[in-house]
Amino acid sequence: MTLAQIPETALEGPTSLLHTEEMVLNVGPQHPSTHGVLRLVIHMDGEFITKVQNHMGYLHTGFEKTFENRTYQQGVTYAPRTDYLHSFGHELAYVLSVEKLIGAEIPARANLVRVILHELGRIQSHLVMIGTGMLDLGALTLFFYTFREKEALQDIFEDVCGYRMNQGYFRVGGLSQDIPDGWIETVQAFCAKFGSAVDEYQNMFLNNPIFLARTKGVGVITPEQALDWGLTGANLRASGVALDHRKANPYCGFETFDFKIPTATAGDCFERFRMRLEEMRESAKIVSQALERLEPGPVKDPNRKISLPPREELETSMEAVIHHFKLVTEGFHPPVGEVYVPIESARGEVGYYIISDGGSMPYRVKIRAPSFVNLQALEYAGVGGQFADLIAVLASLDPVMGDVDR
Amino acid sequence: MALLDLFSKDVQELENEGILMTSLEKLVAWGRSNSVWPATFGLACCAIEMMSSTDGRNDMARFGSEVFRASPRQADVLIVAGRLSKKMAPVMRRVWEQMPDPKWVISMGACASSGGMFNNYAVVQNVDSVVPVDVFVPGCPPRPEALIFAVMQLQKKIRGEAIDEGLTKLPMVEAWAR
Amino acid sequence: MNNTKTLLRNAGLEWQEGALETTAIVSPAKLKDTAEQLQREEWYLLDIVGVDYLEFTVKQPARFAVIYNLYHLGENARVFLKVFLEDGETLPSLYSVWKAANYLEREVYDLVGVVFDEHPDLRKVLTPEDLEGHPLRKDFPLGESPTLFNDGRFLDPSTFRAGVTGKDRGLSGYKGGERAGTSSAPLPPTLEVFTANVEKVKA
Numbered sequence: 001m002t003l004a005q006i007p008e009t010a011l012e013g014p015t016s017l018l019h020t021e022e023m024v025l026n027v028g029p030q031h032p033s034t035h036g037v038l039r040l041v042i043h044m045d046g047e048f049i050t051k052v053q054n055h056m057g058y059l060h061t062g063f064e065k066t067f068e069n070r071t072y073q074q075g076v077t078y079a080p081r082t083d084y085l086h087s088f089g090h091e092l093a094y095v096l097s098v099e100k101l102i103g104a105e106i107p108a109r110a111n112l113v114r115v116i117l118h119e120l121g122r123i124q125s126h127l128v129m130i131g132t133g134m135l136d137l138g139a140l141t142l143f144f145y146t147f148r149e150k151e152a153l154q155d156i157f158e159d160v161c162g163y164r165m166n167q168g169y170f171r172v173g174g175l176s177q178d179i180p181d182g183w184i185e186t187v188q189a190f191c192a193k194f195g196s197a198v199d200e201y202q203n204m205f206l207n208n209p210i211f212l213a214r215t216k217g218v219g220v221i222t223p224e225q226a227l228d229w230g231l232t233g234a235n236l237r238a239s240g241v242a243l244d245h246r247k248a249n250p251y252c253g254f255e256t257f258d259f260k261i262p263t264a265t266a267g268d269c270f271e272r273f274r275m276r277l278e279e280m281r282e283s284a285k286i287v288s289q290a291l292e293r294l295e296p297g298p299v300k301d302p303n304r305k306i307s308l309p310p311r312e313e314l315e316t317s318m319e320a321v322i323h324h325f326k327l328v329t330e331g332f333h334p335p336v337g338e339v340y341v342p343i344e345s346a347r348g349e350v351g352y353y354i355i356s357d358g359g360s361m362p363y364r365v366k367i368r369a370p371s372f373v374n375l376q377a378l379e380y381a382g383v384g385g386q387f388a389d390l391i392a393v394l395a396s397l398d399p400v401m402g403d404v405d406r
Numbered sequence: 407m408a409l410l411d412l413f414s415k416d417v418q419e420l421e422n423e424g425i426l427m428t429s430l431e432k433l434v435a436w437g438r439s440n441s442v443w444p445a446t447f448g449l450a451c452c453a454i455e456m457m458s459s460t461d462g463r464n465d466m467a468r469f470g471s472e473v474f475r476a477s478p479r480q481a482d483v484l485i486v487a488g489r490l491s492k493k494m495a496p497v498m499r500r501v502w503e504q505m506p507d508p509k510w511v512i513s514m515g516a517c518a519s520s521g522g523m524f525n526n527y528a529v530v531q532n533v534d535s536v537v538p539v540d541v542f543v544p545g546c547p548p549r550p551e552a553l554i555f556a557v558m559q560l561q562k563k564i565r566g567e568a569i570d571e572g573l574t575k576l577p578m579v580e581a582w583a584r
Numbered sequence: 585m586n587n588t589k590t591l592l593r594n595a596g597l598e599w600q601e602g603a604l605e606t607t608a609i610v611s612p613a614k615l616k617d618t619a620e621q622l623q624r625e626e627w628y629l630l631d632i633v634g635v636d637y638l639e640f641t642v643k644q645p646a647r648f649a650v651i652y653n654l655y656h657l658g659e660n661a662r663v664f665l666k667v668f669l670e671d672g673e674t675l676p677s678l679y680s681v682w683k684a685a686n687y688l689e690r691e692v693y694d695l696v697g698v699v700f701d702e703h704p705d706l707r708k709v710l711t712p713e714d715l716e717g718h719p720l721r722k723d724f725p726l727g728e729s730p731t732l733f734n735d736g737r738f739l740d741p742s743t744f745r746a747g748v749t750g751k752d753r754g755l756s757g758y759k760g761g762e763r764a765g766t767s768s769a770p771l772p773p774t775l776e777v778f779t780a781n782v783e784k785v786k787a
Contacts, residue, residue, distance in 0.1 A: 029494065030447060030478075030501055037449055037494060057710035058494045059450055062528035064695070065719050069726055077523065084451035100604065128454065147461035154458075165451055165547055227628050227657070230684025241657070248660045336642055339604045340653070340664070353633050353651070357641045364720070366633040368653065373630070376687050402450050405491070405710055493712040525741055527719055527727030528711070 022050065025387075029058045035132070035394060036401025038375075042390065049390060052382045054375055059405040067365035071331030072098050073172055075362065079352075080166045082367060083403040085128050088114075088121035089345030090367075090403075091170045096251060096341040097352040098172045101334040104306050109297040110174040115252050115290045116187065117160070117169065118343075119283040123194070124153045125346035126276040133273060133395035134205060137214055142204055149197050152190055159183055172332075173301030184291055191288045198280055206274065215269035219381040219393035222267060229380070230373045233348025234275040235397055239267035245344040257286050272396035305332055331360040340368075347371050347398060367406055371399035432565075435578050438482070439561040440470040442510070445481035447501065450488030452515040452547040459550035466550075471557050478504040483560065484537070485553070489517035490530040502537045508579050510564070512556050513539045516546045588661035591625065599663070607651075607664045615667055616676040619652070627654045627663070629682035632689060634696030638722040646670045650698055652678070669698070677703035695720040 022043055029039035037058035043051035063082055067075050079094035080087030092114060099106065106114075131146035154164040160179055161169040169176055205211050221231070226239040236243055244261045246254040262278035264271035300307040308327055309320035334356045342351040348370030357363040374397050381397075382390040412420070417427055428436075448456055459466045466472050475481040478501045490498060502511065513533045516522035519542045521531035533539055540563060543556045562568045566578025588606050592599055597608040597618065610618050631653035637644040646668035654663050667675060677700040678685040689700045690709040697718035700706060708715075717724050728741045 029497055036453070057708070057712070058491060058497065059489070060491045060493060060528050060710045060712075061450075061489055061524050062526040062719060065528075065724075065726055066524060066526050081451060081523075084454060128457075132457070144462045147458060148463070151458065151461065151463050164549060165454060225683075228683045230628065230630055230682065230688075232630070243657060249662075337604050338607070338664075340662075342662070349630060351631070351653075353631070353653070355635060357639075359641075363640060364633075364635050366631070366635075368631040372687060372691070373684060376684065380683075491712075492715075521729075525728045525731075527715075527725070531729050 029055070035136075035399055036404075038394075038399070038401060038404075040378075040390070042387070044387065047386050049383055049385060049387060052379050052390065054378060056372075056375070056401075056404050059401045061402070061406060063406045064365050064367065067362055069361060071360050072334070072362065073327070073331050075365070076170060076172065077168045080168055081402065082369070082406055083345065083347065083350070083371070083400050084165060085400050086121045086125035086346035087166050088117045088170075089125075089343060089347075089350050091168065092118050092252070093341065093343045093345070093350040094352045095170045095172050096343065097339050097354045098334070100341055101337055101339045101354060101356055102172070102306060102332060104173040104301045104303065106174055106301065107298045109178075109294065110299040111252050112290045112294050113160075113175055113179055113299065114170060115254070115257075116287050117157070117167075118252070119286045119290075120153055120156060120187070122283045122346045123280050124150055126280050127153070129276055129346075129395075129398045130201060130205070130273065133398070134211070136391050136395040137211065139205065139208070139211065142201065145197075145201060145204065149194065156183070156187055156190060159186065171300070171307065173303065173306040175299040178299050184294060187287065188291055191284050191291070194284045195281065198277060198284075202277060206277070212270065214388070214392055215273060215396070217266075218269045218385060218389045219396065220266070220268045221377060221381050225380065226267070226377070229376050231348070231377055232370050232373070233344065233346070234279060235272055235348065235374055235377070237261065237263045238271040238275045240265040245342050245349060249342060251341065251343055254286075257289050259283075259286050269392045269396040272398075276398075333358055333360055342368070345370060347400065347403065348374060369403045369406060371401075371403035372406075375399045375404055431578060435565050438508070438579070439564040442469075442471045442482045442557060442560060442564070443473045443475050443480065444471055444483045444485045444512075445478045445501065445505065446474045446476050447484055447498070448487045449490060449494065450517070452487035452518070455547045455550055456485060456487045456514065456553060459553045464550040464554065466554055466557065469554065469557050469561065478502070479506060481505055482508070483510045483512060483557075485512045485514050486518045486533050486537075486539075487514040487547075489515075489522065489524055490533055490536070491528050492530055495530050495536050498533075499536050510540045510560055511537050512541045512543060512553075512560060514543045514553060514556070515548055516544060519544065522546060588656075588659065588663060591656060591659060591661055592663060594625070596621075597663075597665075600666075605664055606662065607666050609666050609668070612667055612669055612673065612675055615665070616678070616681070618665065619678050619681045622654060622665075623681045625656075626658065627656050629653070629678065629684045629688070630655050632685065632692050634692035634698055634720065636696060636721045644668065648673075648696065648698055650675060650692060674699045674701050676701050677706075679703055694718065697721060 022045055025042045025044055027040040027042060029037045039055040039058065041053040041055065042049055063078060066078060070078065075094060076091060079090045083090050127146040127150045131143040134142040157167055158164050160183060161167045161176065221239050223239045223241050226236050226241060232243065240263060242261050242263045247261060259282045262275055264275060304323040309323055313320040314324055336356055336358045338355045340351050340353045342349050349368060350370055351368040353366040353368065354362050355364040377397060378394055382393050458464060460472050484502055484505060513519045517524060518533045521529055530536060541556045541559050543552050545552055563576060564579055568576045570576055592608060600607045600609065629652060633651040635649045635651065637647055637649060648669050648671065650667045652665040654665060669675060675698060677689055687709060689703055690706060692698050693700060693706055694708045694710050695718055711719060
């Protein structure tokens with residue numbers, strides 16, 4: 001029963017039957033759910049929420065100020081740490097913006113590897129979202145199943161760049177190094193098994209009556225509201241607006257891949273969970289297609305003003321040493337300009353608005369953080385339901401606090 | 407076996423019969439060290455690896471530390487997992503103060519231990535300046551194995567088997583207080 | 585791209601030529617009317633960027649700029665509305681036009697210090713309550729603390745990095761490369777210069 005189903009007379013005025021004294025409830029900032037350090041101040045009338053206020057900033061790290069004091073190439077290390085669940089998304093958005101600024105050319109192999117990792121990262125993020133989202137709703141079991149696949153993915157990431165999380169593998173102008181031998185087979189094996197794993201999750205929660213009761217019709221966001229509040233990503237698509245930048249403004253050659261954009265119309269928590277599930281299948285499809293197209297070749301822009309020379313050349317070529325010295329001590333100098341490349345991360349539109357003043361460090365970097373904007377919806381969608389529903393809405397909006405607070 | 411046997415037989419004989427002798431302090435410390443319950447205090451990236459350390463593959467439950475308590479009043483160890491912003495620091499201090507004695511702190515990751523790569527106006531440069539830390543874990547983020555190793559180090563410390571840099575033995579935690 | 589320009593022309597906006605992104609400059613007085621018109625034409629607000637141009641190498645009309653990132657769903661068009669304003673000037677809040685402006689304007693207020701009139705709840709959003717100043721202004725220090733080593737040696741991070749910024753000499757005395765518009769420092773050695781030097785030495 002939601003607030004809307006209760007007769008209005010029962011709620012209005014001090015003489016009504018159900019009216020109780022308003023209670024202000026503080027939740028957090030130490031973990032209201034498994035979604036990071038968010039503080040909620042909730043006004044409640046009996047069991048129903050009348051007002052929600054988000055208090056953010058408990059993970060404010062000063063990313064944007066730090067970017068202004070690091071060279072463009074050093075910035076690649078910072079970008080993944082904003083959204084640590086889909087770190088490749090932020091990394092990609094950052095390098096694409098810088099590449100547009102300096103006009104780098106990306107080899108085909110590097111582009112395909114970027115697509116593969118970008119999509120595997122999306123799968124990883126959705127796995128954590130579903131696992132911890134169900135944890136928030138009181139179902140512990142699914143967490144162990146989704147984290148089984150997540151560990152497999154982290155092994156794949158570790159193979160390619162030596163790090164389980166926060167990879168920092170992309171470089172302005174390509175990749176830091178080529179993929180290792182046998183990696184393609186590992187990813188193929190993962191993709192082959194992944195479809196059945198998704199079926200398993202689907203059986204475990206989409207048909208679960210408790211899950212249905214807690215999410216169907218809860219936290220409904222209409223398409224008009226979603227657009228007005230600036231929602232992007234799966235949260236917007238669950239409301240019926242098929243905006244996906246992989247299709248709308250293709251980057252990295254996404255227009256050449258065959259995949260669907262899952263959409264729903266209900267716009268409730270259930271559909272937002274289901275969107276993630278469907279997107280994982282589509283991402284696995286893209287990865288399989290990209291793997292087939294992989295051909296040997298360079299993974300860096302050959303322009304020595306952008307990418308480092310190979311290690312062997314440093315011993316034979318004076319020119320390589322000079323380039324190496326210049327790039328390491330100072331970095332490259334893009335022309336004066338302002339640039340923004342939107343990409344579709346697991347949470348929505350991510351873009352880095354980079355302003356260059358001609359120096360070797362960005363003058364200003366503004367991160368378009370999808371979680372920050374999506375979190376606004378909680379103040380609207382959470383109102384009217386019960387307290388337990390609020391946690392379901394928060395879980396379904398899937399904010400990452402690193403992305404919110406930056 | 408009669409109670410008298412405890413006094414008439416020597417220790418070796420008793421051990422052969424399955425009776426172990428220890429002091430109460432050691433017994434309590436042994437029990438404590440095998441049920442170190444962490445408080446849920448995930449802050450940033452490290453929190454994901456902290457979650458991973460309890461999953462099926464890494465299974466921190468083997469060391470008795472899988473029960474993450476949402477309430478600090480039920481927790482023994484505070485795992486500071488991630489960068490601590492200056493806005494969060496007073497909150498963390500309060501969470502730590504709410505934990506019952508004896509309590510321990512693990513500083514997980516480079517950001518918590520030293521500010522890591524974020525040397526700026528927003529991040530506390532050392533968790534040790536807010537709460538006393540028992541074990542520092544390096545890494546950005548540390549692998550789940552590293553966190554499990556830190557928990558094992560903490561267990562050693564609780565049992566009085568740990569030594570510090572100068573090879574002095576660290577005292578065991580007293581059975582009744584800290 | 586052409587669709588974007590048609591849409592903008594219909595809305596009576598002029599865009600900057602030669603910019604990498606479609607950017608239209610709007611005066612603060614006209615901002616609200618323009619926004620309302622664009623909202624009626626189904627543009628949606630996705631982001632607000634606040635910039636402090638205090639140390640920018642190219643002269644800008646005013647110290648601060650607020651950039652509105654708008655997106656048109658039907659045409660996949662994107663435009664950046666840029667509003668310049670001086671310190672102390674205020675902008676009308678666009679909360680009544682797009683609800684998305686709520687947090688975004690609070691963020692710009694918090695980090696850059698631009699005040700939005702008629703915003704329903706203009707409070708700090710990210711930084712702590714007791715932090716004075718606005719971190720993303722250029723006169724706000726980065727706030728680095730020096731690194732202390734075991735033997736009592738300090739390393740000041742900004743000195744360590746100084747050669748890279750091109751503003752001052754670092755520990756090595758190397759002053760970095762040219763910064764567009766300000767410096768007359770020699771260009772970094774290119775292949776032609778290098779080979780020419782080699783030829784000169786050989787001769």
